Each structure stands twice: as structure tokens, then as C-alpha cells.
Amino acid sequence: MATNLIVRNIDEDIALALKQRAAAHGRSAEAEHREILRSALQRPPRRPFGEVLANMPNVGEDADFDARQG
Numbered sequence: 685m686a687t688n689l690i691v692r693n694i695d696e697d698i699a700l701a702l703k704q705r706a707a708a709h710g711r712s713a714e715a716e717h718r719e720i721l722r723s724a725l726q727r728p729p730r731r732p733f734g735e736v737l738a739n740m741p742n743v744g745e746d747a748d749f750d751a752r753q754g
Contacts, residue, residue, distance in 0.1 A: 715719075 699713075706716035 698711060702716060702720075703713050706713045709719075711719070
């Protein structure tokens with residue numbers, strides 16, 4: 685369901701920056717605001733921790749990272 689969002693008390697420099705950014709992207713300030721919110725709040729899907737570990741490069745032996753070495 686679509687919802688209206690009202691943002692009050694925006695500093696003039698922020699409002700101007702929004703308008704300039706919107707113009708640079710060829711869209712209205714309202715459309716730019718929606719895109720900023722969308723990109724800021726969408727999260728990429730999380731990968732399982734095991735997958736992250738499995739994809740780490742091999743950079744040495746465990747002993748290479750032992751802080752107690754001479």
C-alpha cells in the first residue's frame with residue numbers, strides 16, 4: 685500500500701541539494717526523494733556465514749597469524 689510521507693523542517697541547503705540531485709538525474713525532487721529512501725533502506729540478501737568463510741582467499745597458514753611468534 686502506498687503511503688504519503690511529509691518531511692518538515694528541512695534545511696534550505698538540503699532541499700536545494702535534493703533539487704539539484706534530482707535535476708542531474710532527470711527526475712522530480714519527489715521522485716529523487718523516493719529513490720534515495722529506496723536505496724538507503726533496501727538491504728542486499730544476507731549470505732550464510734559459512735558461505736562467506738568458504739569464499740575467503742587462502743592467505744597463509746594459521747601459524748602465520750600467531751601473535752605469540754618471536
